[in-house]
Amino acid sequence: MAEKYLMKGNEAIAEAAIRNGCIHFFGYPITPQTEVSAYMSKVLPKIGGTFLQAESEIAAINMVLGAASCGVRAMTSSSSPGISLKSEGVSYIAGSDLPCVILNVMRGGPGLGGIQPSQADYWQATKALGHGDFQLLVFAPATVQEIVNLIGTAFDLAEKYRMPALILADGMLGQMMEPVEFPEITPKPAEKPYATTGTQGKRKPNIINSLYLQPDELERTVRERFARYDIIKQNEVRCEEYLTDDAEIILVAYGATARVVRSAVEDARACGIKAGLIRPITLWPFPEEAIRNAAARVDHMITVEMSMGQMVDDVRLYANGQCDVHFFGHTGGIVPTPAEVLDQIKKYAGGAE
């Protein structure tokens, strides 16, 4: 068994990224993710990588665009307000069909908001992190170990489908320490024939571009991208179901909130209420089928988030009227407690009207 380390989520993601062959990092500090940059700054210069603290978040994401154009694994990280600044660059990266990994350790918003954990960037992450028709692969880990396990997947899939991947964490996951082990891996970056690595006089120059002035040409590139998205929806959905087989009421939560809800589900079971949990691990592609199937079996679903209710829109969309979908949550910094969630479960369980 690999050695276990007690590490903060932020440090673990940095270490895992490096072990997955990402030795080029561009960032700008912001609470609660600054440890990512700090860790990268200590390690990368010693192993021949690039650590660059940019002059702004906008500069950092455009440096990622440049690095990804050259075919290397590159990453940036920030927290909510900083991610908003990056959105223009993210759209350009998506429009240029380049892979990269972006980490958002969410904090409260809007505006500067707060610095405590939040999940209020779900809409931004899954619907519109930038202008134009595009999606990101969005991963939502719930433990420090899962952050470590998903980062390699994020790089691999970003390269496989030539698109940015976003790790959507929150201040709690970033700051908490848990034991982690780093599985032995040999990173296998994909071939990148599109990369601008110099022609050596042997081929035509590669051009990385997101500008298509001819409408039909632009539509063709967007349609090609969406054809890829369809394949991703078929093949890359990840979610975890906990005690859902015989559940009479099903909760839906992701990330750190899912841990709280898992505790509440266990408490509900102890009270004789058959509760279960669906935990989306990919937020895009969303686990449509798991929600659809669950909604057909129960009368009530409850979505719990650290926001005013964002993912609940998708849960309602795929429940498609088959059951009632309720929402419970708090905004940035106020983590729902297991007792509060248990109260919600009791409120709707047993067919109470």
Place this chain on the structure above:
Amino acid sequence: MSVHMLIAGFGGQGVLFAGKIVAYTGMIEEKQVSWLPSYGPEMRGGTANCSVCIDDKPIGCPIVLNPKTLIVMNRPSYDKFINEVQPGGTVVLDSTLIEADSTRDDITVCAIPATQMANDNGLHGLANIIMLGQTLKATGFCSMDVLKEAMKRCIPARKQHLLEPNLRALQMGYDY
């Protein structure tokens, strides 16, 4: 046994470090562990606290709202958390800094003048470790050997000369 502990005090008293040592005892015993700090402006001189959970099964909510064990090293934290301790729980408080006035009779309160003891014995800044020694005695959350081993792992190689005073502080808290 499982640990559901909240350690609270002023920034600079070493409450996060004490929590890290407790977390390492769980690592050594190959259990599930979580350590969650308060973060932000309170780290720089205000109140600071950390939640530590150790269990055989995966840790659900890592935030300790109702601690089984509360280690408390300043008055604001005492006022904030004393009524949150689970019935039957244990409170270890630094009586140099806190005049305990809770009327709760469903919890065990261990008062130890840790800051005074540290100052009197040339262990400046190690009140947190004295508190940890007393907590071990009061709750037996792990063995003394495991706690000492955890302490060794938490002290970086270049600071190993600090191990001896830390171990002395631990024993002093335990023997009080």
